[in-house]
Amino acid sequence: MSRKPQKTSFFLPYQQDWLKDTSRLKIAEKSRRVGWTYVQAYEDVRDAAKDGGMDVYFSSADISAAREYIRYVEMWSRVLHIAAESLGEIVFDSEDDIKALCVEYSNGHRIYALSSNPKGFRSKGGKVVLDEFAFHEQPDEMWKAASPAILWGYPIRVFSSHNGKDSRFYRMVEEAREGKGGWSLHTCTIQRAIDDGLVEKVKKLDRPATEEEKAQFLQECQDIAGDPETFEQEFMCNPLDGKTSWITYSMIQLCEDKTLPLPIVIKGEDIHHIPLDEYTPYLNIPPGTYFLGQDVGRKKDLTVYWLFEKIGNTYFTRYIIELHTVKYRYQFKWLSFLLPHVFRACLDAGGIGSQLAEDAQEDFGTFKVEAVTFNNTIKEDMAITTLRSFQDLSIRLPSSEVVRRDITKIKKTTTTSGNARFEGERDKDGHADRFWAMALGLRAAKGSQIYYQSSRRKSSRR
Template sequence: MKREKAQAIPAPAEPEGAGAHGEPAAPVSAQLLPYQVAWITDKSPLRLWEKSRRIGASYTLALEAVLNGMETGGSNTYYLSYNKDMTRQFIKDAAYWCRRLEVSAKQLEETIITNDKKDITVFRIVFASGAEIAALPSVEYSLRSKQGNVILDEAAFVEDFEGVKKAALALLIWGGRFSILSTHNGEDNPFNLFIKKIKSGAEKDWSLHFTTFDQAIAQGLYRKICEVQQRNWTREGEQSFTRTIYNIYKDNADEELCCIPLKAGTRYFSRLLLEGCTGDGCVIVRERFPDTFVHERKGKKEAAIQTLFTKKIRSALRHITGPAYFGFDFARSGDLSVLWLCEKRAERLESRLILELRNCPFDEQYLLLTQIISNVKTLVHGKCDARGNGQMIAEKLSLDFPGFCDQVMISSGWYARVMPQVKSLLEEKGCLIPSDDYLFSDFSAVQLVNGIPKIAERVREGATGAARHGDGAVALALCVDALLEEGEIAAPYGAETHPGDASMFQGY
């Protein structure tokens, strides 16, 4: 059974990049970076690319797929990845290249095929030549009865790497090529073990490519980004961009950006697990305060906090009707203070608000938290980090909202008790989190240390000092802890529960 939605891919009136008098656009090779050209010009039937994130590798393969299918007698390309969003994006990239190259094609946005095992969602482009590009789920039976080229993207995150590889290699009997590419996902991952076999000579005939993020930058990645976004390249801008990317991946930068697989058995939350639990409906607010803010007069600081709450936060709280829980991980400078607020819907915990504060003074953190708590009328329970300086805010909240805000002295014992509960909840799809690289990097900081899943020691300090080190992961763990231990309260928090909240911002 097939259900299809077709869409023609329009050709542009004039090729993008054409000259003022309609001259043809520059050759495709001139639009690519050296490492991308090296891949496209490699005609080996077996290729493997060990790569960093964010370097345009999948974008390159989409171009190659179009080039292979556009000519008379062109070849099919079957793209497989573990994530439906990635397969959809690959087809969008291929459609972009069809427009850029003025290739006549029809885009079948989505086809659902029912076979003897389960439904398969296929995204497809069909060329006038009769060839096709199809984006498929990464299961071996999706390649059944196929003929052409196969791409296995983010292979380190595929559940059945060996099964898909075996099915893809069978297609080479009738011609075609097999390309594997991925960032790393641990030292003992089948992808990395396969690379070791190739390098040792146990697997022959494979052409190996290797590109780190730093290599991509050196070969012009940021210059190309500036060109596409039509802004001037500067050395300072490139350095700032590089720092930003390293700060996103932080303690996991060696694996995500430098192609160094993480030591076996240390990472506690895999990226595959996190991406399988993503959902919409969560507002993320990130606010950084200048060093001068702490010296402003009290009224001005309170006004700034009220403005932040009114403009960026309050709307996220209005639609919370189910039981609500929060966790708050404190930091004054350096690291982040993170509030993670969830709503329980049916039997699932759904993220509604994540607030990240950097360099926010103690009193203003407390004022903002009280505003949020006072406006969540279905609040059931919350837990606050009470280590070190965090104890001051945690203690005040526990006194002002008795029964609703608990103090937690985070320790190895707490990690050992709570982190497995968080992991189990995610594995059972019992908690939805936003798809956000910054937050994913926080979870990568949770590693097994002497058998306990906890925030590992820092391995990299950002050049900007804009550190984050597992802050979001701890905040969610505190939220889950609040869910699991609701306290001795009889009913959710209500407007009448805290008589002082109405006058807290009198006059604003």
């Protein structure tokens, strides 16, 4: 086993590995915020300023990253005592009115930091650096424009955190992993960076970081990511599958309210010891405009009741009640307790839910209770309605990890005939039962709006 490079005051081992690799084509999948732009700027200053140097064309996904890069270029020029002149923002291409930040060296060569506009690379020759390539708006066009710039033997550097498996960057990394295209591949997860001394560097420690300090730093990265999928992708180099969640963690978190009650969980065996009337005193349902969704399960899946209250144009989650392996007779008791409080309800009437829905319609009326038999068209309609509720922030739900995971199970796929399908995986926490109960509750609310509009039209005719 080869010995790791020694840590220096400037670079950590993974950064040294990158610098010592003299391959013409280098690509790196990396964690966020591990100092890759910092070390790349050093390499670029060295290449541009040396005898017989070269022009360097740096492009990132946004202008703020370009400015950060130029600051590093200026810093390294001073550290290395290299004469350089910062030209600020110049017109890089007058024909297309493209501007770039620029530093010029005494040998006449320059380092340019551009936006992600592919036109900036047309008819240029020199070293190409593509930062956060997975997040460029037009990666394919950028690659077509930038790759010819190195045909005269110049090097190219491509590095980024991942942005799904549908990106060009992911395909390039996979080619490099398979030994194709002449790429030299580097991988740096946040764990590798921590092992190599990132915590000591960030916290400016003059001693090795303790295991507790390392764990705390890793937890901070997980908190920044916000959800496990994002952490795996942006910090651990594990890109998300192309079939991403229909509703993402970030969308859910924008609609969470920590004051709302967490789900009430009822296990099948509990119902024999704790009758319904011992639960109901804790369910405070004051007068209001309520809507109910129910997704039905018995043994493998859950029965979930999702109760919304409409206030203004926002739907607040008042209760999520989960019944795990509860007998149908007790499920109907819960339904009979909730339905008198609601204006309208949509109940899952497919398969094992048909009798519950039929009995509820008979007892409470067909307007109050809509029996919904799932098919692809209805599921697509509910999925779109639910997505829009998250997009316009008109829904509020509790801050619950199990609810988040359940909602993000839903993926959109397309059949060979071109039809959309919305399905969720089954695991120990259910089969996206909470999502469909929520979607049915929103369907009940939207259906009531149609009823109101229809009633107003009839009244005006009269």
